[in-house]
Every structure is written in C-alpha cells, then in structure tokens.
Amino acid sequence: MNRRRIVRAAGFTLVELILVITILGILAGVVAVNVKGTTGRAKERATRTQITNLESAMETFEINMGRYPTTDEGLKALVENPDGSPDWTGPYVKSKTVPKDSWNHDFVYNPDGERGLYYDLYSLGPDNQEGTDDDIGNWSKDENGR
Numbered sequence: 001m002n003r004r005r006i007v008r009a010a011g012f013t014l015v016e017l018i019l020v021i022t023i024l025g026i027l028a029g030v031v032a033v034n035v036k037g038t039t040g041r042a043k044e045r046a047t048r049t050q051i052t053n054l055e056s057a058m059e060t061f062e063i064n065m066g067r068y069p070t071t072d073e074g075l076k077a078l079v080e081n082p083d084g085s086p087d088w089t090g091p092y093v094k095s096k097t098v099p100k101d102s103w104n105h106d107f108v109y110n111p112d113g114e115r116g117l118y119y120d121l122y123s124l125g126p127d128n129q130e131g132t133d134d135d136i137g138n139w140s141k142d143e144n145g146r
Contacts, residue, residue, distance in 0.1 A: 043102035
C-alpha cells in the first residue's frame with residue numbers, strides 16, 4: 001500500500017497539467033505582444049536615423065553644389081552626379097545607392113519644403129500611405145505629435 005501512495009504522489013494530475021499549459025500560453029502571448037511592439041519601435045528609430053543621415057548628405061551636397069537637389073534629380077543626386085558638375089564630390093551616402101526606409105519603401109523628397117525647413121524628406125511608414133499618423137519626416141511635430 002505504501003508503494004501505491006509513492007507512485008501517486010510523484011505524478012501530476014490532469015488539472016495541474018492544464019493549469020501549467022495555460023500559464024505557459026499566457027506568458028508566450030505576453031512575450032509575443034512585447035516583441036512585436038519592440039520591432040515596430042526599432043524600425044521607426046532606424047528610419048529616423050536614416051533621415052538624419054540623409055539630411056547630413058543633403059547639407060554636404062548643398063555646400064558643394066550651392067543648392068539642394070531638384071525634384072527631377074531627387075535623392076539620386078546624392079549618389080550620382082546629376083549634371084556632370086565638377087563641384088559634385090559624392091557619393092554623399094556610404095551605401096552608394098539611395099537607401100530605403102525600414103519597410104523597404106523609397107523615401108519621399110520634396111524640395112519645396114512645405115513641412116521641413118528647406119525641403120521635406122520623409123518615410124510613409126509601415127502603411128506606405130501619405131498623410132497618415134505613421135509618416136516619419138524631417139519636420140517638427142506639433143503638440144498632437146503629428
């Protein structure tokens with residue numbers, strides 16, 4: 001009889017197993033949600049850094065050429081001499097190609113500067129749609145964070 005009690009005491013009941021599996025499932029869900037949010041924030045930070053780097057390249061281009069790239073030249077002027085000018089000393093970005101944002105979309109460049117100081121340079125964000133709250137640009141955010 002003692003032997004039976006020892007064997008029973010060493011095992012888990014079905015209720016205990018279900019409880020442990022449920023707890024592990026909840027923990028896995030919490031970890032998955034936190035990791036997903038972290039990835040999105042990391043991509044946003046990386047895109048902001050890319051914009052800052054492109055702004056530095058644009059400033060160097062402006063110092064050398066006496067102007068910012070035109071609409072037709074776009075950001076490609078940072079990696080290729082747009083008009084054969086001897087003043088161009090690029091490429092102005094390390095990759096020697098026009099970089100894309102963290103979602104593999106092209107950056108938008110508007111030399112008219114409607115929102116930025118001299119020009120607008122921005123990413124359309126993960127949704128790749130203009131004018132949405134996830135756009136990331138070189139302009140200052142207003143009091144609503146836009």
